[in-house]
Amino acid sequence: MKVEIITIGDEILIGQIVDTNSQWMATELNKIGMSVYQVTSIQDDEAHILQAFRDAQSRVDVVLVTGGLGPTKDDITKHTFAKYFSDELILNDSVVKHVKSMFSKRNIPFSELNRLQGLVPSKCTVLHNELGTAPGMLFDENDTVFVSMPGVPFEMKGLMTGQVLPFLRNKFTLPFIQHKTIITYGIGESALAEKLETWEEELPAILSLAYLPSPGKVKLRLSGKDFDKQSLEETIATEVSKLQHQLGELIVGYEDDESIVELIASLLKKNNKTLAVAESCTGGYLTCMLTEKSGASAFFVASLVAYTQKVKINELGVLSSTIEKHSVVSTQVAEEMASGMLKKSEVDFAIATTGNAGPTTDETDKAVGVVCIAIASDSGVYSEEFNFGKPREKVIHRSSNKALELLRKEILKNY
Helix, strand or coil: EEEEEEEEEEECCCCCCCCCHHHHHHHHHHHHHCEEEEEEEEECCHHHHHHHHHHHCCCEEEEEEEEECCCCCCHHHHHHHHHHCCCCCCECHHHHHHHHHHHHCCCCCHHHHHHHHEEEECEEEEEECCCCCCCCCEEEEEEEEEEEEEHHHHHHHHHHHHHHHHHHHHCCCCCCCEEEEEEEEEECCHHHHHHHHHHHHHHCCCCEEEEEEEEEEEEEEEEEEEEEEEHHHHHHHHHHHHHHHHHHHEEEEECCCCHHHHHHHHHHCCCCCEEEEEEEECCCCHHHHHCCCCCHCCCEEEEEECHHHHHHHHHCEEEEEEEHHHHHCCHHHHHHHHHHHHHHCCCCEEEEECCCCCCCCCCCCCCCEEEEEEECCCEEEEEEEEECCCHHHHHHHHHHHHHHHHHHHHHHHHC
């Protein structure tokens, strides 16, 4: 069964808000075996909405619409629905009563404008919106289901979870859709594709593979669709087992499993070890990653953004002679930063980053994108130099992810 999501609102088209509704809806629809064929964003214009409805009905089984519902004059969705289905608006007493109740609880005066929210097309099934004043509307006409919901995310989610998804599950015989996402670190997309070429060519017909690269990692999403749930699960499990055998330590986890930060946190906590970070080019981004979730205090001790040579020398003990000989962007300086942070914070592991995030190279002749990362521990200090290219944001993100990858490897070597 194919679904199209239509979002109505100029605020989306001018970039005033980000459309998070479609992403959430697509995820939930996929869970029940429905595939999103298209996502369309349109303006608050009757002719545009009507054309979008006609186009959607010609290609999908279900059309989910968000936005354009409310008491103001620019909220025209229900009027357009009435026109599309050759219908008329009628006042729904239950909706009016609900709106009055919500206003009363908030000590807000109830006006005639608010009463208009009780107007709905006579042909629709009204979906009670307990979290807001604008009701949802469901039409099951001409072999196509249309559902209209408010654009407010928590109101839409309430209607989808409580009423729309159950209705779709009951109306259609749906296949099982399953995804398994494998997370790899330490190998690029093209190298990974080359390594998996034979395996990918031999995948069963009911499965498909997608490569999802991002800074520092590549996700492999294995997707399958079948009416036999057990057979589908067994097929995916077999292929994942083959991947595990082929990729080994390149696999660091699975979607919905732990992130790289959570893996590191788990390793440090398990072994009762601590961590500190000395950042230069990453400017605190690595620290944010490590402390984003609660519980970081169990392993994370300290962070220092040593952005200038003076701070590197005074706070971390980097020798000025090392900077003069090798430049501030060098593995030698990174190692002295990491060793200094290890000693200063009295931790078991320390990470250091130094490099040129760009767009300028400041006090070094190293190219933009060159970053040196060091990991220090009681076992010694280890460093590598990388070139992450441009732009600045990419360099910072990839440097931070690579630092975590190197740290994970060093922890696994020792414990």
